[in-house]
Amino acid sequence: MSECNLLVKEFLNITCEEIKAKRVHKQIVNELSDHIEEQTQYYIKQGFDELTATKKALEQMGNPTIVGKELNKAHQPKTEWSIIVLTFTLVIIGGFIQYFVSRANSYNSHAFFRFLIYAPIGLIAFFCAYFFDYTIIKIYSKLLYSALFISTIIGFVFINRINGTYLYVYYSAILFIPIFAGIVYSLREKGYFGIILCGILYGGVAILCLFSVRTIAFLLLSISCLAILTFAINKGYFKCNKRIGLSIIYTPIFLILILSVYYILSAGHRRERFATMFNPENDPMGAGYLSLLIRELVGNSQPFGLSQLKGSLANMKAELILPAYNTDFILTFVFARFGYIFGVIIIALFIVFLARIFTSVLKQKNKFGVLISFSACLAITIQFALYTLSNLGIIATFSVTLPFISYGGLGFITNMLLIGIVLSVYRNSNIIMESL
Amino acid sequence: MKIDKSLLTGSTTMLILKLLEQSDMYGYQMIEELEKRSQNVFTLKAGTLYPILHTLEQEGRIESYTKEIPSKRPRKYYMITKNGRKLLDEKKAEWQFYATAVNQVLGGEGYVGV
Structure with a gap:
């Protein structure tokens, strides 16, 4: 690996060390290396040699620890x-x-x-x-x-x-x-x-x-x-x-x-059974029994305390x-x-x-x-x-x-x-x- | 003229949003464009730009997408959202209000015409 690549890698490592969420590392490394590369190319075109160009590009990035800390703030877990x-x-x-x-x-x-x-x-x-x-x-x-x-x-x-x-x-x-x-x-x-x-x-x-x-x-x-x-x-x-x-x-x-x-x-x-699902009255003692009981219990419920049932179920606890x-x-x-x-x-x-x-x-x-x-x-x-x-x-x-x-x-x-x-x-x- | 960096900090978000309002851009392009338009007054450090971009993305002010570039790694572009345009308008209004106030103080007596 060339010295330039090593410098870039070191920069990125220091940055990532500050970012707790490991999952975002790859994405950030990609984005930042893309940037550094382009910046280096710019300086090379200006007439600098590769090493100087890389150093200048990194300098343009800023302090890697601070960059890492700032990026870390942007990628925090959230609690609902x-x-x-x-x-x-x-x-x-x-x-x-x-x-x-x-x-x-x-x-x-x-x-x-x-x-x-x-x-x-x-x-x-x-x-x-x-x-x-x-x-x-x-x-x-x-x-x-x-x-x-x-x-x-x-x-x-x-x-x-x-x-x-x-x-x-x-x-x-x-x-x-x-x-x-x-x-x-x-x-x-x-x-x-x-x-x-x-x-x-x-x-x-x-x-x-x-x-x-x-x-x-x-x-x-x-x-x-x-x-x-x-x-x-x-x-x-x-x-x-x-x-x-x-x-x-x-x-x-x-x-x-x-x-x-x-x-x-x-x-x-089958028609009858299906109809009973919607009209429990069709079969009050069979398939519709429970639905009717529920309607009775809910329909007669009071703001507080027991439901007031009538007939044979009166005063029965649910x-x-x-x-x-x-x-x-x-x-x-x-x-x-x-x-x-x-x-x-x-x-x-x-x-x-x-x-x-x-x-x-x-x-x-x-x-x-x-x-x-x-x-x-x-x-x-x-x-x-x-x-x-x-x-x-x-x-x-x-x-x-x-x-x-x-x-x-x-x-x-x-x-x-x-x-x-x-x-x-x-x-x-x-x-x-x-x-x- | 070199300007004090702290002057820039408060308005960076507004400038970034303004750039994205005109077209989708990637990070390097934004710094370049900002320098060009401000005649080298605003030299934003990349290390400052990306945390701001990522935060704006979390807040839903901008969105990112990747674009395949031949013979290079895919590049991450940013675009402004409706929400982002709203923030830009707010920031612009705030800036104008502030700038007027500063000018009034700096202009002193002559400025207000006493």
């Missing part, structure tokens, strides 16, 4: 305190409800104890995702996809169906959503082929959900993947005609929708009549047991929280950061929306997780991972730079 505080508020509310639940009914006396075990594990998951380099999801997206796909299938062998369904596939579906964002990113610039491949990889997981009879996981996965793909096509990530790209995904979806509607309407019993109240119906339970003011507070907190996380996505400048945090936000939002609507008796009942609040270790841990990803992207927004 409002999201962190809101997340932990929701977790604490969840813990409080689990505590109440375990004291109210001896059947659930283990609930709070279990919460005390899974909550720290969830916290560890959160901190791992938060301080972890989220770009590995981009680099290893296909590997992660295969690993999750295979482990879900292995689960079919070792884990039993409960009431005909593989419940755990719900958590696989949630984890697939950010991985899908990684896949979309890795297939960007691949044109229509990229879009079709994304569709096929989504299809694989969708089939797992359907095979497990986990309809809600299927719904959650489908809406999220569709939103991610639409977003990516609209932003031009695939470098193809946007309209054709969109029609590649929306045409098959449209056809499948028509076919499923035809399938439902073609047989009388924990005695509502099944799965600390997992699937915690909001209904809060309305019926503590009053609607508490219920509305939880919902309002959640809405503020969701607004904050989506705002953090909009502030992102790098493509992958946007895509992955958007995917995690979607997964959290859709769970919240489905959970809240079913808990208020607006849509049919099913088994979903209310992120950070409802009982269950796996649900808690996966959602803590998701919010960890969102915050990690925000944290690194001045460090992981890749312009649009």
Whole structure:
């Protein structure tokens, strides 16, 4: 190496030593060496020899330590305190409800104890995702996809169906959503082929959900993947005609929708079951029972305290009549047991929280950061929306997780991972730079 | 005439934004252009320029993109955003306000015409 190169290298080394975020080093070295090179060429043209020209160019750069310190200031990690505080508020509310639940009914006396075990594990998951380099999801997206796909299938062998369904596939579906964002990113610039491949990889997981009879996981996965793909096509990530790209995904979806509607309407019993989902009154003692009970409990809730029920249910506490109240119906339970003011507070907190996380996505400048945090936000939002609507008796009942609040270790841990990803992207927004 | 560097510091951001308002540029080009336009009065050090550019980019005032240059490494260009134009207008107004005030003091009694 020539003496000139050594001088430049030394300068750059001293500069980089001051910059804590190692990820930006390469980019800064490229930009500065480009500058030094051009400046040196200028001095050579002025008649200086190469060594003098290099020295003069470096002198023009300024003191490397000061330059490094100034650049370091521009590339600091950022902390989104409002999201962190809101997340932990929701977790604490969840813990409080689990505590109440375990004291109210001896059947659930283990609930709070279990919460005390899974909550720290969830916290560890959160901190791992938060301080972890989220770009590995981009680099290893296909590997992660295969690993999750295979482990879900292995689960079919070792884990039993409960009431005909593989419940755990719900958590696989949630984890697939950010991985899908990684896949979309890795297939960007691949044109229509990229879009079709994304569709096929989504299809694989969708089939797992359907095979497990986990309809809600299927719904959650489908809406999220569709939103991610639409977003990516609209932003031009695939470098193809946007309209054709969109029609590649929306045409098959449209056809499948028509076919499923035809399938439902073609047989009388399916038609009735479907109608009951929207009109629980059709079958008050069967499929519609739970929805009607929920409407009763929420509809008659008081500002504070117990719901005022009529007839045979009068003066009954929610924990005695509502099944799965600390997992699937915690909001209904809060309305019926503590009053609607508490219920509305939880919902309002959640809405503020969701607004904050989506705002953090909009502030992102790098493509992958946007895509992955958007995917995690979607997964959290859709769970919240489905959970809240079913808990208020607006849509049919099913088994979903209310992120950070409802009982269950796996649900808690996966959602803590998701919010960890969102915050990690925000944290690194001045460090992981890749312009649009 | 050599000028005191501290005079330049406060207005560097404004000058950089002004340059980018007219066309997209890379770092070296900005320093060159600034020297040319100010007839060598503003000799900005590269070490001062890049931290400012990176900070402006974080704030969304400018955006960067890379352009392939034949037989060289890709070069990083900067362009101004809508947000950046807004900041430039603010800085210009601030500067004019300041300059008028300085002139009034320096011009003294004769200037205000007493």
